[in-house]
Amino acid sequence: MTMVELPAVFEGKELPDLGEILENVRVVSLPMRVKFRGVTFRETALIQGPAGWGEFAPFLEYGPAEASAWLAGALEAAWLGYPEPLRDSIALNATVPAVAPEQVEQVLSNYRGEIREVKIKVAEAGQTLEDDVARVAAVAAAAPDARLKIDANQGWNHEQALEALTRLEEFDLLYAEQPVASVEGLARLREALRQRGISTPIAADESVRKAEDPLRVAELGAADVLIVKAAPLGGVRRALAIVEKSGLPAVVSSALESSVGIRTGAALAASLPELPFGCGLGTVSLMKADTVQDSLVAENGYLPLRDVTPDSVLLENLAVSAERLHWWRERIKKAYEQLK
Known part of the structure; x- marks a missing residue:
């Protein structure tokens, strides 16, 4: 199959100078309210350029090739800015990590006002389907007016996904995000679900990015919905x-960034012609600290589209050690070489 060519962010333009990028990098460690993706602190690099700030936050296990797309997205935000928006606010979902059912209400209490949609993490390593069903049921009870969706992060095989989505059909899910790993696996699962008469839509996340x-x-025909994240796809x-x-x-959706990275995700959401579902850009509410004073979070299920600027005092207080700063600067250098 021939790959479809897609535009590079800086196609036809000079990349910013590496020295200038490194001079304008601040790296922070943000404490989480609950463990998410196995981390209790989220390290991230903020880069200032002539158009504003970008965020470079590839997860620690990602190598230079994969991280280079995240760097392209950060440089786009900081040097090129964003496309003209089509809307000034974005419907969001709340996010519930793979917590115990009794923790669900506390997690949801961190969101301001009305909650219209909730994305629930499932298929966590070391947990069972019973744990997942209990968590989804707890969310349904705590937010009875909200629509629910789940995210398995590729955690099930075909048979497990088929059983899980059969069990969870009673909750009338908006969609199931990345229940299995491969594109072919998604297509096979989607067909098997339809043969069972289960109409839960399938959303692709990792299979896209x-x-x-x-x-x-x-x-x-492997999915009904695409989950897109600006940073790992190389920019808005x-x-x-x-x-x-x-x-x-x-x-x-977000990649667990601070408000700076959420601003980039909001720019993407604001530029899409249609937004039929709430977006997953509410993850700042899962953090105990942020890089800006007025965090970019939803009110009554909607995120306002506005610019944010990191606070110098917060950047200082949340700064990583000199050793970690060196590690991140070296990581940026390697990702930059991939972009070149």
Whole structure:
């Protein structure tokens, strides 16, 4: 299959100078309210450029090739700015990590006002389907007016996903996000569900942002919805091109960034022609600290589109050690070489 060519963020333009990038990097460690993706502190690098601030926050296990897309997204925000928005606020979902049922109400209490949609993490390593069902039921009880969706992060095999989505059908899920790992696996699962009469839509996340050809999901009919994240897809403009070429509805989600990175996700969401579902840009509410004084969080289920600027005192107080700063600067250098 021929890969579909997609625009690079700096196509036809000079990359910013590496020395200038490194001079304007601040690295912080943000404490989490609850463990998320196995971390209790989220390290992230903020980069200031002529157009504002960008955030470079690839997860620690990602190598230079994968991290280079995140760097492109950060540099786009800091040097090029964002496309013209089509809306000034974005519907969001709350996010519930893989916590015990008795912790659900506390997690939801960190969100301000009305909660319209909730995304629930499932298929956590070391947990069972019974744990997942109990958590989803606890969310349904705590937020009876909210629509629910789940995110398995590729945690199930085919049989496990089929059993889980059969069990969870009673909750009328908006969609199930990345229940199995591969694009082919998603297509097989989606077909098997339909044969059982289960109409839960399938959403693709990792199959889009980690694939060499992110449009293969649409070509194989493997999903009903795309989950797009600006940073790992290489920036707002490239993510917009992927959604347009796929022809599928899209949901914009965060990669557990501070308000600076959420601003980039909001720019993507604000530029999409249609937003049929709430976006996953509310994860700042899962953090005990942020890089800005007035965090970019939802009110009554909607995120306002506005610029944010990191606070110098917060950057100082949350700064990582000299050793970690050196590690992140070296990481940026390696990702930059991949971009070149």
